Amino acid sequence: MRNLKYAILGLLIDTQMTGYDIAKEFSQALNEFWSAKHSQIYPELKKLEQEGLVSFKIEISGEILEKKVYTITEKGKTDFLSWMKKKSELSSTPKDIFRLKMYFAHNINKNELLVLIEDQKNKHQKRLDYLTLSFAQYNAIPKTGTPDFGDYLVLEGAVMREEMTIAWLNNCLGHLMNE
Amino acid sequence: MRNLKYAILGLLIDTQMTGYDIAKEFSQALNEFWSAKHSQIYPELKKLEQEGLVSFKIEISGEILEKKVYTITEKGKTDFLSWMKKKSELSSTPKDIFRLKMYFAHNINKNELLVLIEDQKNKHQKRLDYLTLSFAQYNAIPKTGTPDFGDYLVLEGAVMREEMTIAWLNNCLGHLMNE
DNA sequence: CGCGACATGTAAGCAGTTACATGATTAT
């Protein structure tokens, strides 16, 4: 698959970055559909450099601190674009611990179940509040050619996902009560 | 985490099974929120047996074929139930290759983007059709104490997830066209 | 001077997939 590879190349297409910057992006903008820790990113950048898909120059920050600023190469751009245009299979079913528990719901009593569902609902509600706030910052739909366009799409997708999850949890509560 | 452990224990609580049976469950009923291959299941069962959470007896199928039929122990039941009742954190964001591509949407042109989204929509529609059919087999909501109750909840959740995804893809198409 | 953010790496280990390997049973 090498999906991390393409996630990194995609970020580098718009702007040069250090490994640290990339890690930050993964924990912020991309967090709703991708993530990676610095311990995975640094070795991957090394590999990409060896494959000639990125190159780096060393910049000095302050007096002595060396930063590796990575840039995507032409070869990297070609590779990324061919990946972009390829149709992708449905992502394999995401493993969901809460749904696993719900499948086994009959093993605990109604009250215990209620507590679990309410708790999950609260957690999703908090996430939704945060996402709704981020999404509200767009007062118009960004133009298709801008990086903001993709950001808008996935943010909208994230909001819808949370709303659906809360609706499902409410259904679960409903089924429990109307019995 | 040891989530596979609990997925297996949960299945064994209702009925004794072989590793092969468990693998089959993972590829059918649980497939919308959990999965595991036999190559992961057999070693895990061995471990659970060593930990005293399950036990097995050998059954002969036909003339010579030996099957290991696993049963959950009291210790296993206790362990499973304490896991069941514990509140769970939100599952870490599922990695979604298609959303990753959408985030990078500005790198390809409108037509190419359209093709990708339509393709994804078709794939999700097929999955939704299948799930709707399975869900329709319930003409009443199962009672909370029965294994069917959990199955109903997660099936409903899977249907809602696919519907939401298609709605999101339609929104994406809309944003692309109305420009 | 101390703290939080910036910055880069490696090591150990767990989770999961693909491939290797073998053989029996059942239905056609």
Added chain:
DNA sequence: ATAATCATGTAACTGCTTACATGTCGCG
């Protein structure tokens, strides 16, 4: 007979997380 399904395992590898390890910079 032969193909699909039943049945059990191991090996090699990829992906990812947690922990280890180190040091600088900028601000108050």
